[in-house]
Each structure stands twice: as C-alpha cells, then as structure tokens.
Amino acid sequence: MASQYRNVCDVTVPNGLCVGCGICAGICPEGALNIAWNYYGEYAPVELAGKCTECGLCLQVCPFVNQQENETTLAKREFSNQDGIHHNSVVGLFLDLFAGYSKVDNHRIRGAGGGLATWLLEKLLTQDIVDRICCVVPSNDPNILFRYSVVDSVDDVRSASCSAYYPVELSQTISEILNVDGRYAVIGLPCALKGLRMAMLRSVDLRKRIVVLVGLVCGQQKSKFFAEYLCAMGGGCPSKVKAVSFRVKDPSRHHLDHRFEFTCVSGDGVVTGHVYQSQGMSWLWGHDCFKLNACNFCDDITAEVADVTFGDSVAEPYSYGNMGANFVIVRSGLIRDLLVSGASAGEIVLDRVPLKAIITRQQGVILLKRKDLQHRLYLVSHKHNASYIPVKRFPPRRRLNPLRNLDMQVRDRMRDVSRETYAQHRYQPNVGLLVQKAIIHVLETFAYRNWRFNFFFGIVCFTKSVRHWLSSLMCRLRKFV
Numbered sequence: 261m262a263s264q265y266r267n268v269c270d271v272t273v274p275n276g277l278c279v280g281c282g283i284c285a286g287i288c289p290e291g292a293l294n295i296a297w298n299y300y301g302e303y304a305p306v307e308l309a310g311k312c313t314e315c316g317l318c319l320q321v322c323p324f325v326n327q328q329e330n331e332t333t334l335a336k337r338e339f340s341n342q343d344g345i346h347h348n349s350v351v352g353l354f355l356d357l358f359a360g361y362s363k364v365d366n367h368r369i370r371g372a373g374g375g376l377a378t379w380l381l382e383k384l385l386t387q388d389i390v391d392r393i394c395c396v397v398p399s400n401d402p403n404i405l406f407r408y409s410v411v412d413s414v415d416d417v418r419s420a421s422c423s424a425y426y427p428v429e430l431s432q433t434i435s436e437i438l439n440v441d442g443r444y445a446v447i448g449l450p451c452a453l454k455g456l457r458m459a460m461l462r463s464v465d466l467r468k469r470i471v472v473l474v475g476l477v478c479g480q481q482k483s484k485f486f487a488e489y490l491c492a493m494g495g496g497c498p499s500k501v502k503a504v505s506f507r508v509k510d511p512s513r514h515h516l517d518h519r520f521e522f523t524c525v526s527g528d529g530v531v532t533g534h535v536y537q538s539q540g541m542s543w544l545w546g547h548d549c550f551k552l553n554a555c556n557f558c559d560d561i562t563a564e565v566a567d568v569t570f571g572d573s574v575a576e577p578y579s580y581g582n583m584g585a586n587f588v589i590v591r592s593g594l595i596r597d598l599l600v601s602g603a604s605a606g607e608i609v610l611d612r613v614p615l616k617a618i619i620t621r622q623q624g625v626i627l628l629k630r631k632d633l634q635h636r637l638y639l640v641s642h643k644h645n646a647s648y649i650p651v652k653r654f655p656p657r658r659r660l661n662p663l664r665n666l667d668m669q670v671r672d673r674m675r676d677v678s679r680e681t682y683a684q685h686r687y688q689p690n691v692g693l694l695v696q697k698a699i700i701h702v703l704e705t706f707a708y709r710n711w712r713f714n715f716f717f718g719i720v721c722f723t724k725s726v727r728h729w730l731s732s733l734m735c736r737l738r739k740f741v
C-alpha cells in the first residue's frame with residue numbers, strides 16, 4: 261500500500277490523517293521533510309523542494325499509513341516472550357496493573373495525575389538505566405508553548421511534569437538521538453510511540469539507544485488553538501499568550517476539576533487568568549472541539565507498544581483522595597521491579613488493581629476508539645469518492661444505534677466548526693465570542709435544543725437501521741434456502 265506514494269505528504273497529510281508526530285521528518289535521511297504549523301494550528305510535514313528521493317522510509321514509520329505492522333504486532337515483538345504476560349483488547353499486553361501516586365516532593369500536586377510518570381522518569385536517570393530523557397517541557401516561545409526536549413537532570417524532568425494538551429513533535433528529538441550516543445527514555449502518546457517503534461525497526465541506532473518507552477493513555481490530542489481559545493474564554497488575549505498550564509490542581513476542589521492557567525504578556529503588562537474544567541473546559545474536551553482528525557482514526561487507548569503506560573483516572577477505591585492518582589499498565593519486568601522497590605522504599609503508593617477498575621473508568625475513550633472508530637470506518641469505506649481507507653485493527657462496522665451516531669455527528673460538526681471559525685478569526689480581538697457563537701449555532705440547529713430534529717432524525721435513523729437489519733437477515737436466510 262505504502263509504495264504507491266512518494267512520501268507522507270502524498271497520503272497522510274492530504275487525507276487529514278497526519279497527527280503531526282514528526283517521526284517522518286526526524287528519520288528522513290535527506291532531511292526532505294520539515295514539520296510546521298498548518299493554518300489550523302496543527303503540526304504537519306512539509307516537503308522541501310527537490311530533496312525527496314522517494315526512499316519510502318517516512319511511509320514505513322508513519323503511524324497512520326496502512327501497513328503490515330500495527331500496535332498488536334509491534335507489542336508482541338517486544339513483550340510476548342515474558343513470563344506471565346496477559347492480553348486484553350483494551351489495554352493490550354500487560355504484565356501487571358497498578359494504581360497509586362508518588363509521595364516524593366511535589367510530584368503529585370504538580371503532576372497531571374498522581375505524578376508517577378515523573379517519579380519513574382527520575383528513577384530511570386538516578387538508577388543509571390538511561391542517560392537522557394525525552395519529555396515535553398513548557399517553552400517560552402509564544403508560537404510553540406510546549407516542545408519535546410532531551411534532558412539529563414532530575415530538576416529538568418520535574419519541570420516537564422503535567423500534561424500538555426498541545427501539539428508536540430519529535431523530529432528534532434530523533435535527530436538528537438541519532439547524533440548523540442547514549443541510552444534514552446522517551447515519553448509519549450500512543451501514536452508517537454507506535455511511530456517510534458516502527459522507526460526503531462528501521463534504524464539500528466534508534467533501536468540501540470532508546471531503551472525505555474513510557475506511554476500515556478490518550479483520549480484525543482488538540483490543536484494549538486485549544487490553548488488559545490481557553491485563554492480567550494478566561495479573558496486573555498490569545499495572540500499574546502506566553503505560558504499555559506492545563507491541569508493546575510486546586511486542593512479545595514475535586515481533583516478532576518483542575519484549571520487551565522495562562523499568562524499573557526503585552527505592552528500593557530502581564531495578564532494572568534484561569535478557566536476551571538467545570539467552567540466549560542471539559543465540555544469543549546468532550547465535544548471534540550479542536551480535536552485532531554487523526555485521533556478519530558486511532559485504535560490505541562493505552563500506548564500498547566510502551567514498556568509502561570500511565571493513565572489518570574481509576575475507579576474507586578483507587579483515587580486516594582483529592583489530589584490525583586495514576587493507573588499503571590506494566591509490560592516490562594524491569595519497570596515492574598522499579599515500581600515495586602519504590603513502593604517498598606515508601607517513595608510511592610502502589611496497589612495492584614483488577615483490570616475491571618481500569619476499564620470501567622475508560623468507557624468514554626473505549627467508545628471513541630472502538631465503536632465510533634468502527635462506524636467511522638464504515639462511513640469512509642462506503643463513500644463513493646473515498647481516496648484512502650485507513651486499515652485498523654477493528655474492522656468497519658455500521659452502528660445501528662441512531663442516537664450514538666447522531667452524537668458522533670454533532671461532535672464531528674463541533675470539531676469542524678471550532679477549527680474553521682478559530683482559524684478564520686484568529687487575530688480578531690473577539691475571537692472567543694465568535695467561536696462560542698458558532699458552537700451554539702451548531703447545537704441549536706443540529707441537536708440537543710431542537711427536539712423536533714432529534715425526534716425525527718431518531719425515527720429516520722431507526723427506520724434505516726431496521727431496514728438494514730432486515731435486509732441482512734433476508735440475505736442470510738436466502739443462503740440457507
């Protein structure tokens with residue numbers, strides 16, 4: 261499949277499937293690809309004229325190009341020979357499942373969840389398992405608020421803690437790993453780590469130097485406009501935003517009601533502000549505003565190719581109070597030993613959890629990355645002019661529940677409208693208001709408030725579903741007659 265294209269700019273980018281991970285640009289031997297912001301505040305590769313030799317390497321490492329390897333085959337190659345390894349369709353291969361939090365310094369209060377990811381990254385350095393960590397740090401560049409950085413001190417790892425719902429890319433990081441010998445750990449989202457594993461199959465140096473992959477559970481990633489829009493919601497000026505933090509915990513509130521904080525710097529001085537999850541942030545998140553389209557075609561919830569994966573919400577009784585906790589999916593014996601000895605030393609709290617406790621809290625993401633995905637694939641594969649049909653581990657399947665399909669349609673519309681409206685009015689002072697109006701318009705005309713629409717649309721979908729179901733039943737019956 262891959263060979264009919266010159267490079268990723270012919271397939272992933274034009275089909276809206278590029279997640280902007282930057283692996284293609286980092287691995288390209290000719291330096292023919294450059295990762296840049298597109299009009300919508302998303303990263304995408306741009307081809308530099310006359311440099312591409314059509315070697316196809318970028319296509320082989322792209323997590324969204326159809327190919328032989330997928331998360332299951334990559335994970336099996338790494339972990340299947342370990343004693344006691346199990347498999348589950350949501351979490352992939354796993355050796356052990358834990359919940360807990362870090363008791364070290366400010367890990368927990370500063371962390372997105374329980375701070376265990378930061379604790380582990382620090383441990384990898386201090387126990388001399390790796391020399392450098394590739395993690396995501398805030399940068400002071402207003403055009404790139406977060407970026408991957410290669411760090412080698414505990415203080416730097418600590419400065420990277422917390423989640424960045426902001427595009428980050430690995431092209432420079434890969435070049436650095438290829439240029440500087442040493443042992444590296446990389447933390448990343450499922451798509452980036454899948455690309456990295458595929459790059460490690462093709463590059464001996466990457467394979468030798470990257471010794472640990474630390475994964476994050478991922479529901480979706482956002483464009484850079486998500487941060488700018490939240491800033492506008494909080495009364496700041498998006499074009500002057502200098503720094504943001506997505507998950508500042510407030511001890512007086514529930515740990516899931518964290519806040520987005522921003523600092524804007526202009527000639528008039530410094531303006532700071534915040535927006536709580538409960539003040540619209542989680543609504544925007546849940547309605548897919550500013551979501552990357554590639555995330556609609558991802559079937560990996562728990563970074564199945566990583567040696568260990570951290571998530572941040574576990575069902576009771578594993579939330580351990582108000583300050584955040586993690587669940588941990590361990591796939592490597594080395595990482596399990598580190599965690600268990602950290603717990604014995606009293607540095608972290610760690611309890612074994614049943615798989616059910618993890619799956620119960622991830623129902624929302626499971627819906628997006630399984631049922632929604634399969635219905636989406638069904639829709640794409642039935643499009644007359646479909647130029648590229650993503651091949652995923654879960655086959656196209658028409659969903660017969662009209663309400664779920666309507667919900668998905670509304671979220672898709674929200675994504676398109678937020679993305680387009682923000683891009684069009686980005687530099688206008690009232691951009692926040694314009695996006696808000698556009699979103700409300702979608703809601704009013706499309707669903708929720710319009711009960712007639714809901715009612716009739718529901719009936720139409722239901723009738724169609726029954727017809728479809730009856731015709732497939734008749735087909736099956738005919739085979740027997």
Ligand SMILES: Cc1cc2nc3c(=O)[nH]c(=O)nc-3n(C[C@H](O)[C@H](O)[C@H](O)COP(=O)(O)OP(=O)(O)OC[C@H]3O[C@@H](n4cnc5c(N)ncnc54)[C@H](O)[C@@H]3O)c2cc1C
Pocket residue numbers: 367370371372373374375376377378379381395396397420421422423424425426428447448449476477478479480481482570571572573586625
């Ligand atoms: C876009 C995104 C979506 C997520 N969706 C979910 C979800 O649906 N359900 C769920 O349970 N958990 C989700 N997570 C993971 C969760 O938010 C926490 O990151 C995870 O539980 C680790 O928490 P911690 O307190 O141990 O991490 P911390 O100790 O705070 O450390 C966080 C580490 O993550 C790295 N990091 C932050 N942002 C990024 C990024 N964008 N790309 C790569 N590395 C990054 C930092 O470098 C830091 O080292 C998501 C994370 C991200 C970035």
